[in-house]
Amino acid sequence: MIVANRKPLEEILEMIRPYKKILLLGCNECVTVCAAGGQREVGVLASELRLSRAKDGNEIEIREHTLERQCDHEYIDQIRPFVGDYEIVLSMACGAGVQYVAETCRSKLVVPAVDTTFLGVTMEQGVWSERCQGCGNCILDKTGGICPIARCAKSLLNGPCGGSSGGKCEIDKEVDCGWQLIIDRLQELGQMDRYEEIIPVKDWTTARDGGPRKRMREDLRL
Amino acid sequence: MTNTGSNIERILDTGGFVVTSECGPPRGADAGVVRKKGELLRGVVDAVNVTDNQTSVVRMSSLSACVILKEMGFDPILQMVCRDRNRIALQSDLLGAAALGINNVLCLSGDHQKFGDHPQAKNVFDIDSIQLIQAVRRMRDEGKFIGGEEIKGKPVLFIGAAANPFADPFEIRAPRLGKKVKAGCEFIQTQCIYNLERFERWMAMVRDRGLHEKCAILAGVTPFKSVGMAKYMKNQVPGMDVPDEMIERMKGVPKEKQTEEGIKICVETIQRLREIPGVRGIHIMAIEWEDRVSEIAKAAGLLPRPQLP
Numbered sequence: 001m002i003v004a005n006r007k008p009l010e011e012i013l014e015m016i017r018p019y020k021k022i023l024l025l026g027c028n029e030c031v032t033v034c035a036a037g038g039q040r041e042v043g044v045l046a047s048e049l050r051l052s053r054a055k056d057g058n059e060i061e062i063r064e065h066t067l068e069r070q071c072d073h074e075y076i077d078q079i080r081p082f083v084g085d086y087e088i089v090l091s092m093a094c095g096a097g098v099q100y101v102a103e104t105c106r107s108k109l110v111v112p113a114v115d116t117t118f119l120g121v122t123m124e125q126g127v128w129s130e131r132c133q134g135c136g137n138c139i140l141d142k143t144g145g146i147c148p149i150a151r152c153a154k155s156l157l158n159g160p161c162g163g164s165s166g167g168k169c170e171i172d173k174e175v176d177c178g179w180q181l182i183i184d185r186l187q188e189l190g191q192m193d194r195y196e197e198i199i200p201v202k203d204w205t206t207a208r209d210g211g212p213r214k215r216m217r218e219d220l221r222l
Numbered sequence: 223m224t225n226t227g228s229n230i231e232r233i234l235d236t237g238g239f240v241v242t243s244e245c246g247p248p249r250g251a252d253a254g255v256v257r258k259k260g261e262l263l264r265g266v267v268d269a270v271n272v273t274d275n276q277t278s279v280v281r282m283s284s285l286s287a288c289v290i291l292k293e294m295g296f297d298p299i300l301q302m303v304c305r306d307r308n309r310i311a312l313q314s315d316l317l318g319a320a321a322l323g324i325n326n327v328l329c330l331s332g333d334h335q336k337f338g339d340h341p342q343a344k345n346v347f348d349i350d351s352i353q354l355i356q357a358v359r360r361m362r363d364e365g366k367f368i369g370g371e372e373i374k375g376k377p378v379l380f381i382g383a384a385a386n387p388f389a390d391p392f393e394i395r396a397p398r399l400g401k402k403v404k405a406g407c408e409f410i411q412t413q414c415i416y417n418l419e420r421f422e423r424w425m426a427m428v429r430d431r432g433l434h435e436k437c438a439i440l441a442g443v444t445p446f447k448s449v450g451m452a453k454y455m456k457n458q459v460p461g462m463d464v465p466d467e468m469i470e471r472m473k474g475v476p477k478e479k480q481t482e483e484g485i486k487i488c489v490e491t492i493q494r495l496r497e498i499p500g501v502r503g504i505h506i507m508a509i510e511w512e513d514r515v516s517e518i519a520k521a522a523g524l525l526p527r528p529q530l531p
Contacts, residue, residue: 153334153336154304154305154331154332154334154345154347154350155347156331156347156350156351157350157353158350158351158352158353158398158401159350160389160390160391160394160398161331161351161389162384162385162386162389162413162460162461163333163334163389163460163461164389164390164391164460164461165389165390165460165461166390167390167391170333170334170337170460170461171334171336172336177390180390180391183391183394184391192397195394195397196397196400196401196404198352198353198356198401198404198405200353200356201309201348201349201353201356201357201368202348202349204348
């Protein structure tokens with residue numbers, strides 16, 4: 001899933017300072033699972049904003065609404081009948097959702113209430129961590145199912161570097177060394193011979209470096 | 223034989239023992255600082271490493287400081303990290319270095335920018351150190367860029383890399399060196415050695431694989447200035463292995479004698495390293511302490527250095 005963090009209240013208050021009528025828009029997908037921008041978080045943020053503005057004697061009207069997805073026109077279209085009643089849309093979706101709402105509602109200012117961070121997993125209740133950087137050219141078959149691009153701080157394809165110590169990365173004692181994980185896994189799988197193969201320079205054209213990406217399936221198009 | 227003009231290669235070819243040291247460029251544009259550091263190493267080393275924004279702190283570029291040292295008669299080793307430049311910039315600088323008469327390159331991944339003075343920077347890591355070794359080797363021997371196009375005027379460079387026998391996991395440290403050798407590495411400078419027992423175990427693994435015959439191992443040493451420095455190296459520097467008895471030995475002498483004790487330990491370490499089969503040289507990293515390198519080299523019996531024509 002896409003993992004996000006809600007922005008600090010002060011930052012959100014600053015973004016919406018001049019406005020009195022706000023549409024606060026949650027998303028029922030990834031940001032719900034990572035507890036950043038689902039229906040529950042919409043309710044919490046709305047209360048915080050109302051309280052804070054009331055304290056300043058500058059009350060606001062907030063409509064709370066959570067869409068099934070903010071990355072599909074089909075769902076965004078549901079706000080068309082009432083979005084015109086508000087001065088600004090405060091979206092709690094990931095960066096893709098915020099932008100798609102903005103593209104759809106061109107006359108409205110749409111601002112983000114979360115910081116979109118990474119593609120990751122739920123490790124335990126309240127803990128998420130990064131697994132993928134969407135480079136567009138997966139090599140997990142070569143690295144024991146653990147991604148060196150996402151999990152090594154230097155994205156080394158032939159690691160580990162000299163800073164790997166006690167299974168941890170040189171940047172932080174709390175961060176696992178991705179290459180230690182790869183080696184442990186290759187050992188478990190009896191594939192250590194793979195470690196000795198040099199992984200050649202990567203073709204980054206399939207990643208962000210190749211420019212904005214788009215995928216098309218002709219067979220599915222209407 | 224490649225014949226790159228490198229002093230390291232020339233000494234190794236005649237079966238000699240190599241001595242290198244390093245010069246960290248200044249955090250400013252004063253060439254005088256580089257010249258002053260260079261003077262301290264004159265007649266003491268065969269080649270001088272010039273670090274590339276080490277610990278991710280902005281400094282005068284490695285290539286510029288290499289050229290200053292080259293003009294003084296040194297044989298500089300251009301350190302190149304993959305943190306700050308993509309494959310286009312790295313290859314361009316390799317051509318420039320060769321054109322300016324630099325004979326050696328040391329291919330490194332580079333410290334993470336988190337440790338430096340610009341932790342907010344975006345890192346590059348387009349390629350890694352092993353891929354950089356491969357690239358330099360192909361540029362030199364096949365006259366081809368990474369992209370496959372032909373090079374007009376091959377960069378003739380002697381190719382080195384680093385190895386850290388003290389990082390984890392230990393069991394892959396010799397296989398990892400094997401990958402560097404397979405990629406085309408011709409000499410290795412190791413991380414500072416304090417734990418000789420572990421270094422000897424690593425060297426045994428290196429010899430078992432025959433890597434010492436394909437690639438010259440230069441053993442790295444760094445003198446302690448004080449017990450404080452020894453503790454810092456032990457506890458704060460990732461991938462550094464300082465045994466407790468070294469700390470105890472430094473603690474056991476009065477503060478004003480600790481410097482001398484640090485140098486004594488360094489000299490003894492060099493003497494033991496020279497006895498280890500497969501060690502072809504010593505790399506003395508006296509960080510911001512270049513004035514003591516000559517004394518260490520002399521006490522360890524590494525002087526005079528061979529006169530090369």
